[in-house]
Amino acid sequence: MNRRVYLDNAATTYVASEVLNEMLPCFNAVYGNSNSLHSFGREASAIVDRARDRIAHAINAGKSNEIYFTSGGTEADNWAIKGIAHAYSNKGKHIITSQIEHHAVLDACKQLEEEGYEVTYLPVDKTGLVNIIELMHSIRKDTTLISIMAVNNEVGTIQNIKAIAKIAHDYGVIFHTDAVQAMGAIRLDVQDMEIDALTLSAHKIYGPKGVGCLYLKNGIRIDNLIVGGSQERAKRGGTLNVPAIAGFGKAVEIATRDIAINQQKLRSIRDYFLHSVNERIDYVHYNGHPQQKVNGIVNLSFEMVDRESVLMLLDMEGVAVSTGSACTSHSVEPSHVLKAMGIEEQLANGSIRFSFSKNLSKSDIDYAVEALEKVVSKLRSISAITKAGRK
C-alpha cells in the first residue's frame, strides 16, 4: 500500500496510546462486573467511578452522578430528546431544535412527531448559525425542550450555546446540547453555560468506539432508557463496558488537559491546508463560519465535480475524507446541513469535509493537497459542466 493520510477525524479518531494503556488492564486484570459486591467488582467499580469523576470534572458538572454512560453519542442524543420529552409530556409537547443537527437528534424528533409532538426545526444563516431572535419567537407555553448542537459535525460552526441556554431558562425550558464535536475543541462548562443535558462521545477524541455519555443535571427528569439493571441509577441498565469507560474517562481528561496545545496544532494544520488548497486549486468555496468555527473541521466545495467521485479517487490515492452525509438515493442526497445553510445545489454536491488530527505532519498535508489537486483536475477535465456554463 502506498502512503495513506487520514483526514476524516470528525468521523472517528485513532485511540491514543495513553487511552489504550488505561483500557488494557480492564480486559484481563480488572475484569469484575462493576455491579458485583466482591473485591473484583469493587475494583471495576472504582475504575468506572474514576472515569465518571474525570468527565464530570472536565465539563464542570456539579456532581459525578450526573454522568450516565451510554453506548455512544447517538444513544445519548436519542435518550435526551425522547426521554426528556416523554418525562415532561404533561407540561407540553413542543420541542425546538435546528435544521443542522445530527440525525441522532433529527430522527429522534421525527419519532416524537409521529407520537403527536410538535417540533420546530430552526433555520440557520449561511454560516451555519442559529438565529437567536427566531429561537425566542418559536418558544411557546408548551415548549419543554430545546436541543441545539454545540459544534456542527459537517462545517464546524460553533453555536452561541451559552446565550441559547440562557434564553431557554428565561422561558423555563430545558436545554440539551450535542457536544460530540465540541469536546476538546472548545471549553465546556455546564454550570457556567447553563446546560441541563449534554451528549459526549469517546471516539471523536482519541477514545474507543461504542461509549459515550449523557450529562443530565440533577433534578431534570428523564424516562428510563433500559430497564432490567440497576446500573446508571437504574435509568440505563446493562453491565457497564468497563474498558471502554476507562478509556473514555482518560480521553476526556486528555482532551481538556491538552486543549490549548492541541488547538494550536490543529489551527496551524488547518491554516496550512487552506493556504495550500488556495494556492493550487481554483474555483473552491469555503462552507461555514469565517471565525466562529473549530480548528479541526474544514468544509470546501469544488466547482464542476461530484463529491463522491472526489472521495473515491482520493481514496485510491490513500487520502481519506468525507462527503458529510451518505449518498444513498436516486440522485446524490444533498447534505441537510449545507441545504439549510442555503448553499447552491452544485456546490453542495461538490462539497468535501476534511477533518484533522493533532498528529498530522506538514508532509501529510502536502501529499493530501497534491492528491486533491490531481483528482479535482482529472474530474474537471471530463466534467460535463464547464466554467463558462456555470449559472
Added chain:
Amino acid sequence: MYSEQILERFQNPQYAGGLRGANGVGKIGDEECGDIIKIYILVDEEGIIRSAKFKVYGGVCTIVACDEACKQLINKNLEEALRISNLDILEGMGEIPEQKEYTASLVEEAIKNAVEDYYKKKEKEERKAI
C-alpha cells in the same frame, strides 16, 4: 459498496473526454438531480458509429455507466444504438448497488438524445445543401 471491477473502471475510464468532430451529442440531467451526462458520437457516411466519448458530472456509477455506453456504441449502426437499453448497460457494468441502477437509465436516454441530435444535424445539413 463498490466492486473492484467498478472501481478499476471508474479510475481508468477508456472513453472519457471530448470528441473532436463529433456529429451527435446527447445530453441528459441537470445540476439539481446531481448528474449531468454528455455522450458524443462520431457517425460515418454509412451510418456507423466510429467513435464515442463522454463528459460527465456525477459519481462512480455514472462515470462507469457512461464508459459502458460508449463501449457498446462503437461500431454499431444508429438503429442498433437506439436499441441499447438500460439492461444492456447494467449487464456490461457488472454488479452495482441497486440505488445506483438509475445511472444506466440515464445513459440510455443520453444515447437516444445523441442519435436524435445526429439526425437533426444531418437533416439541417441536407436542407442547407438543397
